[in-house]
Amino acid sequence: MASGRNPNLTTQAVAKSLRRRYRAERRFKAVCIGALGLALTFLAVLFLSIGLEAYTAFWQHWIALDMTYDAELLDPTGTRNPEELARGNYNLVVRGALQELFPEVEGRSDRRALASLVSSGAGYRLQERVVEDPSLVGTSERVWVLADDDIDMLLKGHISRDVPEGARRVSDQQIAWIDHLGEEGRVESRFNARFFRSGDSREPELAGIWGAAVGSAYTLLVTLLLSFPLGVSAALYLEEFAPRNRWTDLIEVNINNLAAVPSIVFGLLGLAVFLNFLHLPRSAPLVGGLVLSLMTLPRIIIPARAALQAVPPSIREAAYGLGASPMQVVFHHVLPLALPGILTGTIIGMGQALGETAPLLMIGMVAFIVDIPSTLTDPATVLPVQIYLWADSPERAFVEKTSAAILCLLGFLILMNLAAVVLRQRTEKKW
């Protein structure tokens, strides 16, 4: 019978189409896994490429030289007066020490090439030592001084010895000298503590992130002091007190919109209002903090409102039932219960503010600043802007410095986010 064969045919057709459909299913799933895998690969490549570049920045090469503190040269009057000593030409001392090691070097350009083996900061190091201890004058000692950044790059392998001499920044002769010094045990790689202690410098080997870190701390302090109280009060008002009307709707629309305004627009606002109109100082952490707090406010208000919403109405009703006033209900019961959530949102908002660069470029925090800022109105820069400045510098040595500064910035960010996660897990309540 025909009807006996038809189910068979249908089964065959279904079995056939099932194979196709299962293949499509596997394909689709593979595409999904591939997409996630690709995203994670990008993350890994990003971190690896920066980490691999960065780790060498934490070590730096030092060169030992036998310095002779010639009394004639440093203290011609013989008074050992610190001011007099500070004026001496210590670069000549460094050059003399190098000359002594390689007496065969003649001619101005060769001597200059020899002198450029060590950092131009070497003279200052000697000056500090002598001013601190004037009895050194007239004696000689072995002092470790920083190698020049090009030499450092050569020793770290970032400048290849195989390329022709004209194509690299270190000459064959300099390589021969530094190898000779190395054989004598005068070259050593040491932990780069200076990187964490000093401000910016034009010389890569002298540059550090401490100035930018302090600037970031001041800026974030201003941001926190302004945006946390304002953000919490706005969230409290909108969630707990505000009537539902056009005015509060307008406020809400504004907050949501501000959260999506490009950060550079806030920089333009800061430039026009804080600098050009109110005449606040350029490059100051105070202005940076003001701009960043306007930017961070909506990012604090939105999670704070969510945290307040999560507190169940029964808490409020119980408090009202016991005779608490509206403010007592909010400040004694609702706010403490919502505080962990509010703090989590605040930490995340602060993390975003810490990584923000573009608005700060607008208000002049991009200047080259060597000194560590000590007040809120001193010219300063911040970590991300420092990264931007170093990334723009042509010297090869700044590449590893930039990467190392990025590692430090990411370290701070990870710490802050970890704190937020721990806070959330510790205090999370299921109602």
Add this chain to the structure above:
Amino acid sequence: MSIWIIAATLLVVSALGYRAGRAKALSLVGHARELNSLPGYYGSWVILWGVLPATLLLLSWVALQPIVLDQLVVAGLPQEIAALEPSRLGLFLNDAQNLASGNIVSREVDETLTAAAARYRDLGSLASAARAGSVVLLTLAGMTLAYRRINRRLRAMVKVERAFELILATGSTIAIFTTIGIVLSLLFEAIRFFRLVPLTEFLFGLEWSPQTALRADQVGSSGAFGAIPLLAGTFLVSLIAMMVAVPIGLFSAIYMSEYAAPRVRAVAKPVLEILAGVPTVVYGFFAALTVAPLFRGAGEAIGLSVSSESALAAGGVMGIMIIPFVSSLSDDVIRAVPQSLREASYGLGATQSETIRKIIFPAALPGIVGGILLAVSRAIGETMIVVMAAGLASNLTANPLEAVTTVTVQIVTLLIGDQEFDSAKTLAAFALGLMLFFITLVLNVVALHVVRRYREQYE
């Protein structure tokens, strides 16, 4: 700083005021029960009366002092300087202020300048003293007034709470003031720009070379301010970014919400969100140092010439940055599709991928489109990646291998290191900013509208 001293004084005075108010309220009655409010409210009442007016005075004083000082100094200047045009006068006053505070001065120090600086110093210290004195006096006066009005029937709680609510409400208006500030400051400077450059040239011009002549006969003195190449560059870079971010983000979200075991999801989601937390300057460095040379090398290997500032590198890295944005927004919408739809689909014999493609994706589409629009607005406003990895010169092209420049790049390059605020060059940055603000605003509004209007309502 004297402001800090004033603040500290206010703090101490208010602590004393609180105690005094509380003590007076308690002394009026035999037992605290007989008072209208809790005793502490009387103390807070005294503080509010003292601190609120004084804070208002302090803030307005700080805001107005520079303006009044300028006027007073100008009044004391010799005729020929006071009659200078406003911008030059502003420079002169700026120098006088710098000299007064011991900073570097950009002109030769002559007698008039020294006199003006001295006047700034004298008036400044006088004003600071007057400020401190009047603020402290006003605080004390307000507190005394409040203290004397305390009686057992005073409804301190109601008044204090109303004041607190008002303070909280003031905090919430800051968002409105910020928006007004953004719009006004951008508009104000942009209007000044459009007085120099016609609006039509800015909106429809095909050439962008922002120079202004120092002298009329200078070579290359004619600047061109046509924003079309910048917009084209911005959209090219954003398009590349979305072509990277949308498929990867969307498929990752589908995997995490539909296929992945809860434990995989619990790890993958936060790891992916690390990408969102990385500062954009890091992406910029990554794009300029790693990705751009990679593309260039790859292009050379197959015989293509790829610019080292190609739109492809900047857009690609921007796409990586936006992946978590797309994926977490899509993840939320996909998970919001009710389980009953999936089960009905499985019950009819559909495979999982058929369910996703034919049931879940259409149901989640409005939310996904809204999320993508928000991501586009982010890509357009993104600054650091393009500043570090895209080109500086304008280039009207659709070729992703060439260097293009974007709106944000031009804003940054126009404003870095330039302090003169009356040239078309710097004002152009504000016009571009206004355009950027407007575009992102429209995108956000449309995105919200799409989500609200086309959202399927499930019980």
